[in-house]
Amino acid sequence: MIVVMKAHATPDQIGAVVTRVEQAGFQAHRIVGVERTVVACVGEERGKDELQQLEQLPGVDSVMPVLRPFKLASRELHPEGTRVRAGGVEIGGPRVVVMAGPCAVESGPQVLAAARAVKAAGAHMLRGGAFKPRTSPYSFQGLEDEGLLLLERAGREAGLPVVTEVMDTHDIERVAAHCDLLQVGARNAQNFALLRQLGKIDKPVLLKRGMSTRLEEFVMAAEYVLSAGNHQVVLCERGIRTFETATRNTLDLTAVPVLKEWTHLPVVIDPSHGTGVWSLVTPMALAAVAAGADGLLIEVHPQPEQALSDGPQQLRPSRFADLMRALAPVAEAVGRRL
Numbered sequence: 315m316i317v318v319m320k321a322h323a324t325p326d327q328i329g330a331v332v333t334r335v336e337q338a339g340f341q342a343h344r345i346v347g348v349e350r351t352v353v354a355c356v357g358e359e360r361g362k363d364e365l366q367q368l369e370q371l372p373g374v375d376s377v378m379p380v381l382r383p384f385k386l387a388s389r390e391l392h393p394e395g396t397r398v399r400a401g402g403v404e405i406g407g408p409r410v411v412v413m414a415g416p417c418a419v420e421s422g423p424q425v426l427a428a429a430r431a432v433k434a435a436g437a438h439m440l441r442g443g444a445f446k447p448r449t450s451p452y453s454f455q456g457l458e459d460e461g462l463l464l465l466e467r468a469g470r471e472a473g474l475p476v477v478t479e480v481m482d483t484h485d486i487e488r489v490a491a492h493c494d495l496l497q498v499g500a501r502n503a504q505n506f507a508l509l510r511q512l513g514k515i516d517k518p519v520l521l522k523r524g525m526s527t528r529l530e531e532f533v534m535a536a537e538y539v540l541s542a543g544n545h546q547v548v549l550c551e552r553g554i555r556t557f558e559t560a561t562r563n564t565l566d567l568t569a570v571p572v573l574k575e576w577t578h579l580p581v582v583i584d585p586s587h588g589t590g591v592w593s594l595v596t597p598m599a600l601a602a603v604a605a606g607a608d609g610l611l612i613e614v615h616p617q618p619e620q621a622l623s624d625g626p627q628q629l630r631p632s633r634f635a636d637l638m639r640a641l642a643p644v645a646e647a648v649g650r651r652l
């Protein structure tokens with residue numbers, strides 16, 4: 315259930331609602347919107363008649379059921395959409411946020427060259443994996459702690475906030491100390507222990523869709539983070555498994571309008587993992603922005619032919635600069651900017 319407060323409800327009136335919601339055995343989450351505050355009541359449906367009576371309280375506009383299985387992610391809670399701030403960059407606002415950089419941090423010079431190149435082309439954030447979730451245990455696993463430091467340093471030198479993956483609950487603290495946005499990879503999309511822990515920190519989370527996760531399950535995964543108290547979640551579609559073999563994954567761009575309709579969370583597209591082929595990255599990035607994506611996650615490597623992971627899908631810097639030039643008019647055509 316959600317309790318929608320009147321536009322001019324006072325803090326005391328909102329406080330009284332929160333108290334009554336908690337007395338009824340529900341968790342109360344205050345969602346402060348531009349026009350009004352909504353109190354989301356999360357818990358078992360049993361006590362919901364008691365909540366209906368809150369309509370009588372001063373300052374309350376209405377009490378409504380949330381019909382979908384996800385409660386805190388629901389668009390009804392925040393009709394104008396959530397804006398997530400990561401290191402000074404706003405995701406979900408008018409700007410299309412481009413996060414770019416190598417698949418993995420391989421060395422100081424490699425990540426710094428990538429950072430400088432993507433910054434020069436107009437990217438807003440630097441990406442790079444220090445802990446790499448590889449399909450094979452014999453493949454390069456990432457530089458781990460050293461990688462985190464190199465990524466942080468490159469971001470600072472280039473003037474870009476950084477996003478990197480966290481794979482394990484034990485690593486959350488140290489990864490969070492060196493980045494602005496914590497990524498949960500496709501292989502951990504339903505690692506509920508990890509998601510719950512990320513719900514307890516004060517840093518935004520970029521949650522990727524699992525390769526076999528339905529959109530409803532994807533949003534329920536986000537709900538784990540939200541319900542544990544962290545409301546700064548960005549969703550990322552990165553391609554799903556289908557029968558198609560021409561591409562590494564099938565990039566599901568319908569995820570953008572569906573997730574926008576269902577939820578208030580920003581939606582980002584990763585056309586690099588979504589296609590697995592560098593020549594397909596630009597067309598799908600343009601299509602993603604045309605479909606309403608709030609951002610892009612793109613792999614860029616100074617020398618893709620020497621990359622230790624995902625070489626075939628990484629853009630060389632000149633091609634990334636071409637992508638950024640092609641993107642500007644598309645963003646403008648849908649009322650956004652870079």
Ligand code: PEP
Pocket residue numbers: 417443447479498499500501522552584587
């Ligand atoms: C990544 O972005 O570094 C990554 C490993 O992607 P995914 O989890 O989508 O495979």
Ligand code: MN
Pocket residue numbers: 417418587613623624
């Ligand atoms: Mn990769």
